Amino acid sequence: MLTRRNLLLTAAAATASVAVAGPTAQAALPQVNMEALIKAAQIDPRRADTAITTGSRDSVLQVERALQARGLLAATYVDGHFGTSTISAYAAYQRSLGYSGLDATGLPGLTSLRLLGDQRYMVTLPLSPGSTVAYRGVTVNTRTRAMLLEAERLLGRQLTLTQGSYTSGNSSSAGTHDGGGALDISVTDLSTTYRTTVVGRLRRVGFAAWLRTPSQGDWPYHIHAIALADTDQSAAAQHQAGDYYLGLNGLANRAADDGPVVTPKLTWEEYQRTS
Structure with missing residues (x-):
């Protein structure tokens, strides 16, 4: 005979069965x-x-x-x-x-x-660039901001931003800043050695980053950074990210990477899981 207790146990078992069936059916998909x-x-x-x-x-x-x-x-x-x-x-x-x-x-x-x-x-392992925010006079997304703040934590100092993301019309940028994940950083108050240190820390947290020099293009000395795996990237930024992985400098001449060696090359999400 089914008692109230047995009915409750039967209902609980049925609920558990449904709960298991849902994820199992979902997991059957590739x-x-x-x-x-x-x-x-x-x-x-x-x-x-x-x-x-x-x-x-x-x-x-x-x-x-x-x-x-x-x-x-x-x-x-x-x-x-x-x-x-x-x-x-x-x-x-x-x-x-x-x-x-x-x-x-x-x-x-x-x-x-x-x-x-x-x-x-x-x-x-879904990816999202997060929302767009105004930050230190430029526009970035919240993922890029978090990456920058972690690089600054490793450096023990704040960096000066000269260009952010989601901007257009700057011919010298060749479209790399049109989308998300892009930053330019001032180096005027950084020594030659420390500039390399900054590039290295940016790379460590998931940026493709390089020190740009006047001999390379129509721009002053600065650090250029592209957040790897930012799904808001412009096509030009995507190309720079790919070139960074392939050991290139991210410029049109596709020369060898001239920045500090950081291995392995991690995305922000990979860095967070391993640090």
């Missing part, structure tokens, strides 16, 4: 690691070959298959390499959602990535 995917989307278009970024193959394949299913990517490019064809296909998908400008560069954002994967895959 996973797309967004951190690995974005890293590949920055690096692979800058490669001279079709090599696959370590740890990204399965995630890239899931996205490429979803793009192919929508008729946006030819089967020959469904190969785990997030190259220029995949970038173009993803940008076309973003435009099909009504996105434009920074939201349709081909670099996946969390919303579009989840929509593309509906019933196909689940997104793990």
Whole structure:
């Protein structure tokens, strides 16, 4: 005979069964690691070959298959390499959602990535640039601000910002500051040695950073930094991030990196997990 206690136990068991079934069903879908995917989307278009970024193959394949299913990517490019064809296909998908400008560069954002994967895959290790804020006279997003503050904590001093993110019209910047994750830092009060130290600390927390000199372009001495894996990056900033991973200087001449060696090259999220 079912007593009140037995009824309660039966109901509890049923509830637990439903609770387990939900995540189990969700886990049955393939996973797309967004951190690995974005890293590949920055690096692979800058490669001279079709090599696959370590740890990204399965995630890239899931996205490429979803793009192919929508008729946006030819089967020959469904190969785990997030190259220029995949970038173009993803940008076309973003435009099909009504996105434009920074939201349709081909670099996946969390919303579009989840929509593309509906019933196909689940997104793990999601990335977000956060909200846009005014900070020390420039505009940045909250992720970039947090990265800067951590670099300053490591340095034990505050840096002077001369240019932020989400700005346009500066011809000398070649579009790198049009989107998120970009900073220029004054070095006028820093010694030559300390300038290198600052670049090193910025790199340590997840920036692609370089000391820029007047001999390289139409600009004064300054430090230029791009936050790796910032999904609001302009196309130009994406290229600089990819070049940094590949050991290049982030300039049009694509010469060897002239900054301090920091290994491994971590994103902000990776830094937070390991520090």
